[in-house]
Amino acid sequence: MKPGRYDHITDEQLLSYYYADGNQEWIGILLERYTLLLFGVCMKYLKNEEDAKDSVQQIFLKVLTEVSKHQITYFKSWLYMVAKNHCLMKLRGGPNKNLQELSDNLTNAPDEDKNGELLENERTYTLLEEAIEELNEEQKQCVTLFYIHKYSYNQIVEKTNFSLSQVKSYLQNGKRNLKLLLEKKLKENQTKQ
Amino acid sequence: MKDNLKDILSNLNPDIDQETLLLYLQGKLSPEKQHELEKQMLDNDFEADAMEGLQSMPNNQNVSFLVEQLNRDLRKKTAEKKSRRDKLRLKSDPWIWVSILIILLLIVISYVIIHKYLRG
Numbered sequence: 001m002k003p004g005r006y007d008h009i010t011d012e013q014l015l016s017y018y019y020a021d022g023n024q025e026w027i028g029i030l031l032e033r034y035t036l037l038l039f040g041v042c043m044k045y046l047k048n049e050e051d052a053k054d055s056v057q058q059i060f061l062k063v064l065t066e067v068s069k070h071q072i073t074y075f076k077s078w079l080y081m082v083a084k085n086h087c088l089m090k091l092r093g094g095p096n097k098n099l100q101e102l103s104d105n106l107t108n109a110p111d112e113d114k115n116g117e118l119l120e121n122e123r124t125y126t127l128l129e130e131a132i133e134e135l136n137e138e139q140k141q142c143v144t145l146f147y148i149h150k151y152s153y154n155q156i157v158e159k160t161n162f163s164l165s166q167v168k169s170y171l172q173n174g175k176r177n178l179k180l181l182l183e184k185k186l187k188e189n190q191t192k193q
Numbered sequence: 194m195k196d197n198l199k200d201i202l203s204n205l206n207p208d209i210d211q212e213t214l215l216l217y218l219q220g221k222l223s224p225e226k227q228h229e230l231e232k233q234m235l236d237n238d239f240e241a242d243a244m245e246g247l248q249s250m251p252n253n254q255n256v257s258f259l260v261e262q263l264n265r266d267l268r269k270k271t272a273e274k275k276s277r278r279d280k281l282r283l284k285s286d287p288w289i290w291v292s293i294l295i296i297l298l299l300i301v302i303s304y305v306i307i308h309k310y311l312r313g
Contacts (some may be wrong), residue, residue, distance in 0.1 A: 028271035035260045035267070036211040040243025043250060052246070053263065060267050076208075080239040152227035175235060 011075045018067070027067055030075060031060055038083050045087035059086050124182070127189065131181035139174035142167055209233055209240050215257055218247050 006014070006029050018026035031038075038059055042052035059082060072078045132140055141160060145151045151159065156167045209230060216222050217230050234241045247253055 024271045028267055031267060032264045033211070035263050036214060036247075036256070037239055037243040039256070039260060039263065040246040041239070042246065044242050044246030047249065049250065049259075053259065056263050057266060060263075060270065064270070076239065080242075084242075146228070146231075150225070150228050152224045153231050154227065155224055171235060 012073075015067075015072060015075055019071075022068070024064055027064055031063060031079075034076070034079055038079070041080070041083045042087055045084075045091060051090070055086060055090060059083050062086065123189065124186070127185040128178065128182055131178050131185060134181055135174055135177055138162070138166075139170045139177065142170040143174040143178065146171055209237065211260070214240070214244065214247075218244070218253055218256065 009017075009029075011030055011033070014026045014030045018024070018030075035056065038056045039052055042055040042059075043049070046052050046055060059079075062082060063079065066082070070078070132143060135143060142156060142162070145156045145159060146153075153164055153167050156162070157164055160167070162170065213222070213226075213230060217227060222230065234244060247256060250256070
């Protein structure tokens, strides 16, 4: 994975080149950026190296045939959905109609920073500090070590004796709970004012 | 402190390059960089899922070789499709048909002329 001569071109530009001239080599260049991620996702679901390799190749083929049928805006999110659908289908042993249909824009918008206003607000931080205190002990410990002390997962594992997967899940859940708690507190705050 | 708290709320979704992910996987990143990447992964489901899968491999040291192999196959595939498309384009090129028609006409005309000349 050496730095390539196309690195300066964004995903969106590569897609627009493809839509302009139909040359699949543009999609090839785009897909190469995500091979490692695709392989990792397939490994997560299929838990077998050979199956994962086959699946990545099948996903490549699927993308090469499907991409012209859609006007894709956010390639990365679309690709992630294609990969997940493919793996789930494989696990269920065949096409499943309940899976999310491939479409152009659903779930494709990356989560943008919707908290711009929140971040600017000084009061938010006081409330956030309060919210951290309300988390359960494990989540509070992991969130504090990760976000305030800037420790890595491994360092937190060493400090706390939690397992790596526990640390990850405390952080994920802690972050989610914090956002919920904060929203609640902001609402309460607004009604008080 | 305030800046650190900001990280909990932000959802910037920056792209993480494959090289950095590989270094992380091989445990070659400094704790600070590990933390940075882990923070980004908390907001990126694609990367987080992929890392979970890669870490589950008993031997993930040859991952870059695997990826290179998959990329080579992919390049072959897109090149094949391209040459097939070029061939198709060649077939549908109207000049080819015009040239064939002219050659056929020339053959017919020369046959007629030679035939007449031989009779005469």
